[in-house]
Amino acid sequence: MSGVVEYADWNRAIGEAFFGPHAEGELVYLDSDADAFREACRRVGVAEDEAGDSLGSSVRSLLNLRGSHRATFANFDQMTTQWARRRRKAVREGERTPLPPVIGLLMIFSMAAERMGARDPGTVKTEAGYYAQLERLLRIPVPDSTRIRASFRATSETYWEALSLWLEDLDGAYGLPSAHALTHRYVGLPISQALIRDTERRHMHSMFVDQGFVVGVPVSHEEMRDAIENWIHSPSAAPNAAFRKMWASEETRPKIADAAIAELLAWDGGGIIAGRGPDAKTGAAQGRCFLTVRERRKALKRSYALGLAVKQVRGVAGDARIKLAGNETATVDVSPFSSGLADLRTPAEIAPDSLLEGEVIIEWADGSRAQRSPKRVVVFGQDAATGSYIEIDRIVPSLGSRLLVKDEGDLVAAAEAILKDAAAPGFKRIDGPGYDLPVGWALFSDVQLLRAPRSDEIQRHRDLSCLEPRMSTQLAIQGGLRLPGRIPKWVAGRGMHVVVTAEGETPVDLVASLRILRRFRPRSAGWRVKLFPLRPCLYL
16 A cells, blocks of 8 residues: 655646656646556556545645635635746746646546546536546545535636646647636536547547648637548548547537547647558658748749658658659758658759659658659648648638649639639739749639639539638638747737638627636637628638
8 A cells, every 4th residue: 555645746746747848749638547647656656556546635635624614625726826926926037937736636637537437428427427526536525515516616727727827838848738628617627638548639630631631720610520520431540449439429529529629729740641651561650741832032033932841750850862753863851840840951953843743752761751642733721830831632711822733724724713703802823934933833822712612613623622621610810920839829919810711691609718817717708790791701
């Protein structure tokens, strides 16, 4: 039997095991099945099968029970207030914010959700069921049941907010906040920690790649559900049995979609391409490479340069070999470029036409490889982190885009007709050698698609199916000056606006969660906005 462990020791062990440089840029879930929790148990000298009792006892020792006139979690409220003062002082003096004192308590909240069976589709999940598990973990007497539930509803959001703020102060260097609750406002936060395991999250990243999602571009709940449904039934999908079982239940589908949306917002572009996982014999990574297009200005002349970026091939750097159509080969230098991407600095002797006209294969000395197949229509989306334009599989409404079209038959004319009908005014057609573009190709810049093209145009030119947006409703933030970093932040006072694209005339409800730093309590504000038509689309 393990000895008594003080709460402060548990809090420090859990905080250091879950959060740190090893979790940089990743969503961190307080999951008792994770390796990080086993590491925390090792640090405090408690056997894993005794951890729930030990941590529960340490939390219980700080609760106000039986006859106390203070709230059940009043001691944790006081600890959080004191931590907030230390945090403000650290921020003013440019020092690192100290570890929040509520991580151990949040771990108990998450363990109660796990014991309630958050992942089991056959288990009925109610607020009462959650509280029953929490009270069992903390050995709460029946007379105190009403008090602890009232105290939980009054202050539990504050503890999650303190953890989120600490991670944001560190700009995601120790991990990103993951708690979210679109349903069951209070108990939904710990349930979000228990629903999806690491294995399922890795499968989600594979799904993002396979379904052509774009880094930094949010999607609607409806589209995420459709994408998971399409992926899970595709021949090349590889979700495990647990994921399939959860998705088979109508009860857990909305929660999985919520978790997937949160993962997408933090996704750096990494994942295994369907059918292109690690080589079974060598274990070498297999991935994709993508075209990039950059605008260059010299004096009064504007030109465009094509390049390559590689995604999904982890841990590769330095020189690689590029193979092009016609057995042309060259050495390229690989360097960090953006989240989940590495830039391939192609030598000057490689003509832009070579990157477009045939298969492109990148190989490293360890056998890792990435490749790209030719297309007659290439869509480029603006990368949220760098502002560069990177090849994507399908155009995204309201996202700044460029379009490169091969001049064959009436393909360029058809693409231009679609943009005139379905895109915002102001796009430009650029062709000709004066812009350093490949011969026989036309570039459309400043493209912002507002609605789906007419189906008859797509049927006549299947190459233009990449202009069929998958989203029925989308929200995007445009303008302003975004600061660099893993946590999205913008400079105050710089103009920015919200763009909503939709296919119907139903008013849109916008809900903003406003943070009150001194109270650590999020406050929601909502507006009902009537969209007005801009040509055939709806635009806010």
